[in-house]
Amino acid sequence: MVEAAILVIFPFAMVFAATSDLLSMTIQNRVPIILIVSFMVIAPLTGMAWDVYGMHFVAAVTVLAATFALFATGTMGGGDAKLMAATALWLGWNLELVQYLVTLSLFGGMLTMLILHYRGSFVARVYTERFEFMRRLAKKGEGVPYGIALGFAGLLAFPSSPLGLWVIDRLAHS
Template sequence: MTEAAILVIFPFAMVFAATSDLLSMTIQNRVSLVLVLSFAVLAPLTGMPWDVYGMHFVAGAAVLAATFALFAAGTMGGGDAKLMTATAIWLGWNLELVQYLLSLSVFGGMLTLAILRYRSSFLAQAYTQKFEFLRRLAKKDEGVPYGIALGLAGLLVFPSSPLGLWVVERLAQN
């Protein structure tokens, strides 16, 4: 049961956040809340030592401090900051967190370049009338749905995270 919850909750939240941000330019608060609460409940069920458990929340606090500063400076959306924080809690204070931050930077850069190119392309004019989210992406004063990069990076790193590895070990034993 714990294995199934871990394998469903985190990936689903990442996909939902990415899709939601693409379609509506928002990441709902409940996504981050579900991630934090589910980690708080599931991690002890895996036998995770309490000091490691605490360090997962330290990772979240560190990411929250950094993203809060970026949000206050107007360079990051609040939903992105909350999702990054919740993801950091799931990944923990380890190399997977560094890999996540580097991956989301690369994916975010590629996404930003792709959207900027789209905004100046013929496609932005030709197809924006058919789909609301494409009209929003075509607006030059609109932001970038960075939740897509956050979701992709989370999905990339999750299998090597402590909870991802715990599930793989459990499944290999059966």
């Protein structure tokens, strides 16, 4: 049962956040809340050592502090900051967190470049009338739905995270 929860909650939250940010330019507060509460309940059920459990919270608080500074300067959205911190909680204070941060930076940069190109393209002028989210993406001065990069990077880092490895080990030995 714990394995199923781990394999469903985190990936679903990442996909939901990415899709929600693409379509509405918002990441709903319930996504990081679900990630935080579910981690708090599930991680101890895996037998995670308390010191490791605590370091997961250190990772989340550290990422939240850094992203709050970015939010305060207007360079990052609040939903992005909260999602990054909740994702860091699931990944822990380890190389997977570094992998996540590097990957989201690369994907976020590529996403930004694609959207800027889209905003100046003929395609944007022709197809933006069909869908509201495409009109929003085409507007100059609008933000970038960075949740797409956050979700994708989270999905890539998760299998090698402590909870991801725990699930893989349990499924391999059952």
